[in-house]
Amino acid sequence: MKLYQKNAYELCRMLREKKVSSEEICRDVIERINSHESRINSYISVSNDIIAQARAVDKALAEGKAASPLTGIPIAVKDNISTKGMKTTCASKMLEGYIPPYDATVISKLRAAGAVITGKTNMDEFAMGSSTEKSYFGRTCNPHEPLCSAGGSSGGSAAAVACGEATAALGSDTGGSVRQPASFCGVVGLKPTYGSISRYGLIAFASSLEQVGVIGRCTADTAMLYSHVCGSDRRDATSVRRSYPDFLSCISCDIKGVRIGVPEEYFGECVSSDVRKAAESAIDCYRKMGAQIKTISLPLVKYAVNTYYIISSAEASSNLARYDGVRYGYRARNCRSLDEMYFRTRSEGFGSEVKRRIMLGTFVLSAGYYEDYYKKALYSREMIRREMINAFNECDVMITPTYPTAAFRLGEKDSLSMYSGDVFTVSANISGLPAMSVPCGYTEERLPIGMQLMGRPFSELLLFNMGYAFEKFTAGSFMGGALI
Amino acid sequence: MINDYEVVIGLEVHAELNTSSKIYCSCKNSFGQDPNTAVCPVCMGLPGALPVLNESVVDFGAKMGLALNCHINKLSRQDRKNYFYPDLPKAYQISQADIPLCENGWIDVPVCGGVKRVGINRIHIEEDAGKLLHDDIYDGSLIDLNRCGVPLIEIVTEPDMRSSAEAKAFLDTIKMTLQYLGISDCKMQEGSIRCDVNVSVRRRGDTAYGTRCEMKNVNSFSGAVRSIEYEARRQIELIASGGTVEQETRRWNDAKGESIVMRTKENAQDYRYFPEPDLLCIKIDENRLNDIRESLPELPAEKILRYRQNYGFSDEESLLIAENMEWADLLDKCVIELGSDPKSICSRILSDIAKYQNATGKTINETGLTPERLSGLIKLIREGVISNTAGSRVLEVILEKGGEPEEITKQLGLVQNSDIDSLEKLVSQVISENEKSAADYRSGKKNALGYIVGQCMKRSGGCANPRIVRQLVEKHLECI
Secondary structure (H helix, E strand, C coil): CCHHHCCHHHHHHHHHCCCCCHHHHHHHHHHHHHHHHHHHCCEEEECCCHHHHHHHHHHHHHCCCCCCCCCCCEEEEECCECECCECCCCCCHHHCCCCCCCCCHHHHHHHHHCCEEEEEECCCHHHCCCCCCCCCCCCCEECCEEEEECCCCCHHHHHHHHHCCCCEEEEEECCCCCHHHHHHHCCEEEECCCCCECCCCECCCCCCCCEEEEEECCHHHHHHHHHHHECCCCCCCCCCCCCCCCHHHHCCCCCCCCEEEEEHHHHCCCCCHHHHHHHHHHHHHHHHCCCEEEEECCHHHHHHHHHHHHHHHHHHHHHHHHCCCCCCCCCCCCCCCHHHHHHHHHHHHCCHHHHHHHHHHHHHHCCCCCHHHHHHHHHHHHHHHHHHHHHCCCCCEEEEECCCCCCCECCCCCHHHHHHHHHHCHHHHHHCCCEEEEEEEECCCCCEEEEEEEECCCCHHHHHHHHHHHHHHCCCCCCCCCCC | CHHHEEEEEEEEEEEECCCCECCCCCCECCCCCCCCCCCCCCCCCCCCCCCCCCHHHHHHHHHHHHHCCCEECCEECCEEEECCCCCCCCCEEEECCCCCCEEEEEEEEEECCEEEEEEEEEEEEEECCCEEEEECCCCEEEEECCCCCCEEEEEEECCCECCHHHHHHHHHHHHHHHHHHCCCCCCHHHCCEEEEEEEEEEECCCCCCCCCEEEEEECCHHHHHHHHHHHHHHHHHHHHCCCCCCCEEEEEECCCCEEEEEEECCCCCCCCCEECCCCCCEECCHHHHHHHHHHCCCCHHHHHHHHHHHHCCCHHHHHHHHHCHHHHHHHHHHHHHCCCCHHHHHHHHHHHHHHHHHHHCCCHHHCCCCHHHHHHHHHHHHCCCCCHHHHHHHHHHHHHHCCCHHHHHHHCCCCCECCHHHHHHHHHHHHHHCHHHHHHHHCCCCCHHHHHHHHHHHHCCCCECHHHHHHHHHHHHHHC
16 A cells, blocks of 8 residues: 555554654655646645655654654645745636745644645635636546546645545635535545634635635544644634644544434435435434434525625625735736726736626625625524524534535536535535535445535534544445545 | 804814734834834735734723713624725725724813813724825835734714814814823824814704715814815805805815815715624623723813813913823822912913923923922912022023922022112112113103112022012102
8 A cells, every 4th residue: 555545644653653754655645746636636836845844854753853643744735725935826816926924823733743735735716616617727627537526616635635645635615615525526524613723824715604624535634634723823813712622532433322413405306316325325324323313404504505605705805805916916017007907907817706706795795785685694694503503402413415416527517506506515604513524425437425414513523423433334435535 | 155154064083092012913003114014914914814903902992982971882893894095905994884882972172261062973993004105216106004003093073063163172182182091192293193074064043964075184183174164165155156065075185275076975985894704893891991981081171171160271271281291290280289379380381391391302201390399499489488580590400400499599599588678788779870760760761660670680699589679679769
């Protein structure tokens, strides 16, 4: 078995036992990147100092310096997370040459833990999309089937992990952008509770909805990475002050007596038969493991997509206003006035999907429309949040499909049908709840299918236990991405 | 014609707060640094950076709110005000829209001989923007982002003022209040207080307000006065000639003394305010408010009224003393703690002390003067130990070098001479040396008396008791 195929917790053990060096691991991963990037395009930029990082780690380990479980492990980072001295483009022409002068809090934490940052992964421009087709730097292909989408917007991170171009990765999830690509690529993706991971340095799309998320090839790796990046941060006013356990050492398969809610609205007509079958058989596994299964109802969920697109676009229209050509990033040439510079910079620098959302967001915040759209969306957001929270009186965790289908073909979907696909994932963002996609089956074409586990705020450990128990129960049948 | 109309004025005052760091980051809040050096990813609005509220800005804002008798919202919200301008790096300003920190207050402003109550609509906190500098060498504009994130309060009045004089008095009072609370440096030349002026006019007796125009870019209080007078005249002339006032935003050009249209109502900017998702609500509880309330000093408007009513100071004297916190502090200590006569202290401050400070540029703190020394000196004068004139000399020494008034008086030999016998000798000698003046006096030129008294005082080195000298001079001249 090659090193790029190994899970992070295995590599960690091998590093501790000095059976392998970080440099050897990284050389394997680089080889994998070199052989697959032309086909998959997971990365926008690959770090040019991977080996140097690995050697520094090996040196520190040789000197007996304290190591964390992440020390020496190759981690990919979505290109909307600020990395000091490394291009951070948000997959946009607007930020093509932008190099942040500071590290995001999650990056500082990765560096402190001794992780090796392999590079910056591809995504939909400014994280707006569900297919990683809307990148200025070309689309990412699904490692299981290059004609299919890797999902999005964290498609590059999910594909890199599935393909062995990194052992684990950071993404970001505003409406499903970690979970959906994880489900398309057959890996585990967690969108944690809002406020549990610092957003400082995550280039904002929709501030009130998004969180940095983590992607691994198994639940244990995901838990391990999450343990290292979560935690309160005085630089992020929305981060929640509380302490977090070491999730990896707490994880267990014991889920006996856990009450699983199955929301009937998530199994409607839009769900493909493959996906329905996979999710139902996963539920059956849990029943056999001793969980209680009950059908629940979330009638307001049908408003979630509309609510999500109003709020996220409104925030985006403001968050993306700073890209005006004045200080950094793209600036249109030969402008004769300030207005012309603004107009042309933004017209030329943003792709069509981003412009669509900015216009939508500007509209819903405008005088005369604010009350009808934005204010109503805030109201419906609160109603949906309450319904979700109340549902957890009846159950401890919910299981749904992550996405109505497995990976769709590249170029197949228009914007509107892409929006409606977010139907199962956006509620967790609207409500700030933790949600994780875990591989639970394959289609007839051998495309991965993911199930979504959703829990109460800060119930990540329960989600990890659920994922871990399922992996053990099914003997890892759906794990491991596309490493062959 | 002008008298047929009433001018209605409302003001929006922006004041920079002197907290030690900026409102949403830990950059130092200080004026005069090299361009773009007092900045960080947060105040530069770099992608991914997030604001975190500096709680002392809330304390400062609430302090002003309490000083202006406002209701303080226990829960207030921060909102984004969206607009494009090169000095605004995020393309939105974090401000407060629907729920400001302070609402519904008032302040009694001392105006000529009385007070004018001005309603305060709201006070909210917000961040300042950067500064654009036009550069002729490159024929372009340069941006200094140091000012980005400097905390501001915006004080919005009700349309309660009726003349430029009232507006000026309001602005003076607000400036003094900020200084008394110690929350703003109030340096006009550094732009730490700015205001927007709203003006409308209506026929006297009308109850409905006229259409208002807002004047931006008013950078001084005198500019505010000029812009109000200009705008009132413009509107009255417009109406008188059969026109109507259009609601518009105008830019005041102080050098030219005129305003020009910036925006009309049709193309008014839509700021698309919405709640700032990066920040939580601002919470302020009763305990914290009580602490702030207890820290409030006597406010300048109250002080001025006390000076007028209790001490009999003129409007001008009251304002001059109250405007200068060191003076007001000195006066109050001398009068309230040491029992000195307020008018004597006031006149010493406005004459000798002011003169010395003007000449040396020193603050009271930098001189040798203390309330005890000033009170002691006034006591010596009152008791006739030294003359008024000698008092000025002693005060000058105290200001310059410090020391106790009694000792300085002795050292300088300034103890007043009230001994009749020796003064008698002095007077007769001076008269004999000034026969011509004596003759003038006797022939009816009574002001020659003053000259002779003056000569006596001079001869005594200022130590002669002038009251006794005058009596003796009169006696001698009448007798002979």
